[in-house]
Amino acid sequence: xxxxxxxxxxxxxxxxxxxxxxxxxxxxxxxxxxxxxxxxxxxxxxxxxxxxxxxxxxxxxxxxxxxxxxxxxxxxxxxxxxxxxxxxxxxxxxxxxxxxxxxxxxxxxxxxxxxxxxxxxxxxxxxxxxxxxxxxxxxxxxxxxxxxxxxxxxxxxxxxxxxxxxxxxxxxxxxxxxxxxxxxxxxxxxxxxxxxxxxxxxxxxxxxxxxxxxxxxxxxxxxxxxxxxxxxxxxxxxxxxxxxxxxxxxxxxxxxxxxxxxxxxxxxxxxxxxxxxxxxxxxxxxxxxxxxxxxxxxxxxxxxxxxxxxxxxxxxxxxxxxxxxxxxxxxxx
Ligand SMILES: [Zn+2]
Numbered sequence: 001x002x003x004x005x006x007x008x009x010x011x012x013x014x015x016x017x018x019x020x021x022x023x024x025x026x027x028x029x030x031x032x033x034x035x036x037x038x039x040x041x042x043x044x045x046x047x048x049x050x051x052x053x054x055x056x057x058x059x060x061x062x063x064x065x066x067x068x069x070x071x072x073x074x075x076x077x078x079x080x081x082x083x084x085x086x087x088x089x090x091x092x093x094x095x096x097x098x099x100x101x102x103x104x105x106x107x108x109x110x111x112x113x114x115x116x117x118x119x120x121x122x123x124x125x126x127x128x129x130x131x132x133x134x135x136x137x138x139x140x141x142x143x144x145x146x147x148x149x150x151x152x153x154x155x156x157x158x159x160x161x162x163x164x165x166x167x168x169x170x171x172x173x174x175x176x177x178x179x180x181x182x183x184x185x186x187x188x189x190x191x192x193x194x195x196x197x198x199x200x201x202x203x204x205x206x207x208x209x210x211x212x213x214x215x216x217x218x219x220x221x222x223x224x225x226x227x228x229x230x231x232x233x234x235x236x237x238x239x240x241x242x243x244x245x246x247x248x249x250x251x252x253x254x255x256x257x258x259x260x261x262x263x264x265x266x267x268x269x270x271x272x273x274x275x276x277x278x279x280x281x282x283x284x285x286x287x288x289x290x291x292x293x294x295x296x297x298x299x300x301x302x303x304x305x306x307x308x309x310x311x312x313x314x315x316x317x318x319x320x321x322x323x324x325x326x327x328x329x330x331x332x333x
Pocket of ligand 1: 181199202
């Protein structure tokens with residue numbers, strides 16, 4: 001009887017591990033899957049094999065050997081999980097072990113020994129500190145730890161990993177965008193699921209020197225590219241698929257919401273959609289939510305929270321915002 005239960009339990013664990021591994025590999029945390037990640041997967045497979053061997057053939061081993069195998073199997077898994085969840089530290093260390101650092105009030109900047117603008121790092125840091133304080137204050141967030149910031153001469157696409165308090169960016173990138181992903185993360189302590197407001201707030205507070213009026217940039221985008229209704233863009237797939245991703249319209253809409261309806265309402269909207277379960281988002285990315293009628297879907301959840309917090313449908317807010325843009329910029333053409 002115990003054997004049967006053990007076998008079933010082992011099979012369930014194996015399936016959970018397989019699903020967990022898949023989810024991990026495809027999640028933002030999956031950036032850690034490199035060569036070391038593959039080694040981890042191999043170790044996991046060895047562990048699974050060991051478990052199956054133990055459950056089926058342990059009778060063939062002597063009692064002492066059996067006991068030791070059991071101990072190793074038990075201890076191996078938590079160790080592997082601990083190693084895995086700290087993998088990014090190891091990879092980070094390996095990748096940046098000879099890098100230099102510059103510490104400012106809110107950041108620890110890391111740069112390669114060959115980094116070409118080292119002499120400007122203090123000014124670079126000062127600009128970031130100022131923007132950081134402004135943005136934290138603007139969003140009503142306080143952060144206790146300094147942000148690790150990896151500065152590159154040339155990096156195709158900058159990114160922030162709020163869970164790790166880390167940014168990697170090209171030094172030409174706008175000062176505020178990536179840091180705002182980290183600051184805004186702390187409104188709810190969870191990753192924002194709706195790109196429209198996630199990229200919206202990061203762009204709204206990017207302190208760009210190139211684009212100083214995001215509302216105007218949004219208006220120009222709408223004139224040139226025909227913007228989908230926001231209710232469509234709240235669907236992350238649709239947002240991503242735009243030829244030129246609608247960052248400026250998103251920024252303008254977020255700015256419009258905050259300036260006209262206040263920060264509190266926006267923080268509520270943010271929190272309600274950051275708390276939307278990660279597992280639902282993952283399922284939706286795989287196109288499997290139709291099998292789970294209790295999952296509302298990102299977009300439906302977002303529009304419901306808009307209606308609840310702003311007491312009107314998203315479509316109405318969308319039209320109101322576009323009319324406001326038209327009144328403000330329409331005459332100039
Ligand atoms: Zn972004």
